[in-house]
Amino acid sequence: MPSPKAIHLAAVDLGATSGRVILGTWSKNKLRLKEVHRFPNQYRELGANTYWEVGTLWHEVQTGLRAAAAALPRGAKLAAVGVDTWGCDHVLLNDAGRLVFPAHAYRDNRTQAGLKRLGNTRAALERVYAATGIPNAFYNSSLQLEETVASCPAVTDLATRCLFLPDYINYLLCGRMENELTVASTSQLLDVHSTDWSAAALKHFRIPAQWFSKPVLPGTKLGKVTSLPELAGAQVIVVPSHDTASAYDAMPAAPEGGDLFLSSGTWSLVGFENDAPLLSAEALAARVANERTGNGRYRPLTNVVGLFLLEQTMNDFKERPKTPRDWDALIAAAEKLPAPAALLDPADPAFTAPKSMKAAIDAHLKRKGAAAPKNLAGYMRLICASLGQGHANAAAVFERMTGKKFKRVLMVGGGSKNRLLCQATADAAKIPVISFSLEGTAVGNMARQLIALRAVKDLATFRRHLSADLDQKTYTPRI
Ligand code: LFR
Numbered sequence: 001m002p003s004p005k006a007i008h009l010a011a012v013d014l015g016a017t018s019g020r021v022i023l024g025t026w027s028k029n030k031l032r033l034k035e036v037h038r039f040p041n042q043y044r045e046l047g048a049n050t051y052w053e054v055g056t057l058w059h060e061v062q063t064g065l066r067a068a069a070a071a072l073p074r075g076a077k078l079a080a081v082g083v084d085t086w087g088c089d090h091v092l093l094n095d096a097g098r099l100v101f102p103a104h105a106y107r108d109n110r111t112q113a114g115l116k117r118l119g120n121t122r123a124a125l126e127r128v129y130a131a132t133g134i135p136n137a138f139y140n141s142s143l144q145l146e147e148t149v150a151s152c153p154a155v156t157d158l159a160t161r162c163l164f165l166p167d168y169i170n171y172l173l174c175g176r177m178e179n180e181l182t183v184a185s186t187s188q189l190l191d192v193h194s195t196d197w198s199a200a201a202l203k204h205f206r207i208p209a210q211w212f213s214k215p216v217l218p219g220t221k222l223g224k225v226t227s228l229p230e231l232a233g234a235q236v237i238v239v240p241s242h243d244t245a246s247a248y249d250a251m252p253a254a255p256e257g258g259d260l261f262l263s264s265g266t267w268s269l270v271g272f273e274n275d276a277p278l279l280s281a282e283a284l285a286a287r288v289a290n291e292r293t294g295n296g297r298y299r300p301l302t303n304v305v306g307l308f309l310l311e312q313t314m315n316d317f318k319e320r321p322k323t324p325r326d327w328d329a330l331i332a333a334a335e336k337l338p339a340p341a342a343l344l345d346p347a348d349p350a351f352t353a354p355k356s357m358k359a360a361i362d363a364h365l366k367r368k369g370a371a372a373p374k375n376l377a378g379y380m381r382l383i384c385a386s387l388g389q390g391h392a393n394a395a396a397v398f399e400r401m402t403g404k405k406f407k408r409v410l411m412v413g414g415g416s417k418n419r420l421l422c423q424a425t426a427d428a429a430k431i432p433v434i435s436f437s438l439e440g441t442a443v444g445n446m447a448r449q450l451i452a453l454r455a456v457k458d459l460a461t462f463r464r465h466l467s468a469d470l471d472q473k474t475y476t477p478r479i
Contacts, residue, residue, distance in 0.1 A: 007079050007455050010068040010234070011445040012061050012169060013243060014085040016105075016266055017041055017311060019057065021064025022442040023071050026450055029465045033439055036071050037064030043105030050108040052089065052165075054099070058172055062228060069230040078231055079453060081173065082239035082445045084246045085165040086266075087186035088141045092148070092159035092211070097171065100158040101148060106139035107353040110151075114143040124204065126284065131200045133192030133277045133290030134185075137303070138352060141187035146205040162211035166241035174223045174236040181215040182245035185292035190215070192277050192290055218245075218294040219452040239448040240294035244269050244301070246444030249294045251410050252436065252467035255460060258407040260395050261299075262425065262433075263440060264415025266308045268346075268387055270394035271301025278401055286397045294448055295459065300398070304390040305346040307415055309383045312357030317376045331420050333377035334384070342370035344386035380420065387415075388424025395429050409433045412440030419475070426475040433475040438466075 006027040013020050021037040039060045043050045061083075069078055092101040104110065118125055118136045125136055134140065145162070148155055163171060164183040171177050184190045184197075189207065191198040195215060202209045220238040225231040240246045247263040253273070263269040277290035278300045288300045314320045321327045344351075344364055354360035361379065362372040373379045395406055409429055415421050416435035426433040443466065450456040456465070 006076070007450065007453065008072055008076055009446050009449050010065055010078055010081040011239075011442040011449075012064065012081065012083040013246075013439075013441045013445060014057060014061075014083075014165065014169075015041065015243065016043075016086045019060055019064075020442070021061065021068055022439060023068040024442070024446040026446070026455055030469050031443065031446060031450075031466070033442060034071060035439075036067040039064075043107065049110060050105040052103045052105050054091065054103045054168075057165075058169065061169060065228055066230050078234040080235040080237045080449045081225065081231065082237050082241075082449045083166045083169045083173075084239055084241045084243045084441055084445050085169070085183075087183055087242045087244065088139045088144070088164075090141055090144075090162050090164045091168050092155060093161045093163060093168075093177070094158060095160050097177070101152070101155050103165070104144060104148075106144065108144075109138075109353065110147045111138050111140070111143035114146050118143070128188065128201055128204055129284045130279060131192065131198045132188045132190060133279055133298075134188040135284060135287040135289060137287070137289075142189050142201060142205045142207070145189075145207045149206055149208075156208055159208075159211060164241070170222055170236055170238065170241075173225050173227055175226055176222045176236075177213070178220070178222060178238065179212055179215045180238050180241040181217050181296060182240040182292050182294060183242040184212075184215040186242055186289070190292075192279070195292075195296055217296060218448045221452060235453075237449045237452045239445040242291070243441045245291065245294055245299070246442075246448075247412055247440035248273070248299050249444035249447055249459060250412060250438060250440040250466070252463050252470060253410060254408075255463075258405075260398070260406040260409045260429075260431075261301075262391055262409050262411045262413075262415075264306055264387075264411055264413040264421065266306055266311065268304040268306035268391060268415070269301050270304060270391050271299050272398065272404075272406070274298045274300055274402075280401065282401055286401070288397075288401075294444070302394045302397070304387065304394060305351050306387065307383075307418075309344070309346070309351060309357060309361070309387070310380065312354070313361065313379045313383070314376070316356055316358040319376060330377060330380055331418065334380040334420055337378060337381045340370075340373075340382045340385050342368045343389050344382065346386060346390040384418065384420040384424045387421060388428040391425045392428035392430070395431075406431060411435045412438050419473075422473070422475045423478070426477045427479055430477045430479075432477070435473050435475065437471045
């Protein structure tokens with residue numbers, strides 16, 4: 001029986017290696033989730049470049065949303081849907097909504113020349129950082145679009161709009177083209193002091209300013225779903241459409257502060273919420289990205305390469321774990337191994353998109369005079385210890401810059417299920433890690449829908465309800 005007061009929502013959450021559609025039911029101040037569709041995602045190489053299969057992604061989104069509608073209790077309706085994806089990737093369209101350029105994947109090495117150029121031009125690097133608060137990184141949309149315009153100048157005659165992937169899925173759902181703030185803030189093209197685009201950055205990268213409209217804030221209702229009859233009546237609500245922004249919104253943070261956030265997946269995103277951006281020379285040197293929260297505040301963070309190291313290393317092993325039991329056995333085997341003699345420096349560019357991650361790790365260790373691990377458990381041990389140290393280093397940099405002292409690390413995402421990684425982080429950071437079994441991105445996505453629907457007053461209220469209802473595990477530092 002549908003409960004009369006229950007609200008049903010769908011979250012579309014697309015990651016670079018897998019996508020999912022989750023059905024949420026909000027009732028009596030509790031959010032229940034049901035994953036109704038999950039599918040693998042990967043970019044494809046065509047010649048020298050790498051692309052997303054956007055048609056496949058949209059097909060999977062539709063399949064998932066139909067499954068969400070089919071999973072509703074009889075007589076119930078989906079009130080709304082929200083979309084989040086990984087950051088930086090985008091499509092170029094004309095006014096009729098037709099794609100005029102293929103969607104490249106951010107790991108395409110077409111940005112390498114621009115990355116070096118900006119990296120070697122101190123004055124420009126400082127100007128761009130002062131304007132956008134985003135450091136020079138190979139995945140930035142700024143570098144991608146700069147390369148697009150430089151290599152295919154005719155694109156400026158064809159394209160009239162640039163939509164980030166979640167903006168584009170929203171458009172396919174309801175026919176409205178809007179840019180959203182949090183995903184815009186990852187591009188290195190948004191003005192760090194306002195919620196509009198940075199004319200200086202657009203000019204620097206020679207990107208047509210008219211491709212963008214002033215970003216809307218999460219919570220904006222775009223209109224009803226028009227492309228899927230099964231979802232008739234459901235609102236398309238703009239959520240923090242950058243997955244990391246949604247994951248951060250879902251953090252059951254202490255209202256008085258003191259929590260460091262870690263969203264652990266393909267990337268390890270270590271950061272915190274702040275009223276102001278960090279823009280000092282030290283922040284630039286530490287590669288602090290001043291991305292935006294769903295409320296338009298700041299979440300300074302660093303992007304340490306994450307479980308991409310492990311996901312990719314597994315491609316070189318036949319015994320890739322498949323079930324939770326396999327994972328458990330692998331983690332147990334890794335726990336028994338001694339601490340690695342040398343750690344990986346996660347910032348090594350060799351780990352960005354290697355043909356073989358195992359070979360890249362082995363070569364990195366060789367340079368440090370250390371032997372390669374003997375088996376998959378050995379790589380698991382090494383990767384967790386290295387990421388744990390990377391997380392702790394990021395925390396130390398933030399403490400130095402802000403004078404803050406973090407009391408806890410709140411951890412969500414796939415990595416929060418890996419006890420070896422949680423413990424390694426607690427040991428290296430010397431503060432407790434609280435891991436939540438929480439689909440952070442989907443929960444943050446739905447939180448914003450609930451606030452827009454006025455079912456929840458604000459994010460602080462949502463976090464309070466969430467904290468009361470969460471499974472959590474505390475890892476205390478052992479050293
Ligand atoms: C995580 C993420 C990171 C972003 C990276 C590339 O999924 O969105 O926040 O830096 O992907 O876009």
